[in-house]
Amino acid sequence: MSTIDLHWKGRLREIANTGQHTGAEIGEDDPGNYLETDSADEGYLVVGFTEYLNFPIDNGDLPSAMVEEGWLTDTALTLARDAISEILTERSGLPADVIETLSVDHLTGDYPGIAVEVTTPIDDPRTVEEVFGAVMNRFWAALTNMTDPGTFNYPYLWSRVA
Secondary structure: OHHHHOOOOOOHHHHHHOOEEEEEHHHHOOOEEEEOOHHHHOOOEEEEEEEEHHHHHHOOOOOOOHHHHOEHHHHHHHHHHHHHHHHHHHOOOOOHHHHHOOEEEEEOOOOEEEEEEEEEEEEOOOHHHHHHHHHHHHHHHHHHHOOOOOOOOOOOOHHHHH
């Protein structure tokens, strides 16, 4: 049983400083979803989503001027951040104070992609289960939908960026 499962009915503070939890560890289908708890001493948890760029590049969804050696240019990264913020605001149902914490940056490592993150306060009075429903699951669902061009009736991120 994971740390998250053990504290499902408890407060967020109970999962503070327990490391980074992958999607598989927290019951999410997408392995690119993660929860980083080591920022708890700074007052928040990081909710993250990984988007690898091989599909939108191979599919021709990103113009070559927006990509350098498989990575987004700085301009394209800024456009992606703005588009993600707009779509989250329009569609996710996330609280505005969570969306305001949005960060989009290049992944570290060998595989071109972006890390999309928001934060949620560690002292949230709701249970882990309630915060998962109100913040984490909404964030992950919105990112999954916007990065899949086949999601019916949902804006495709890379169309907005291009």
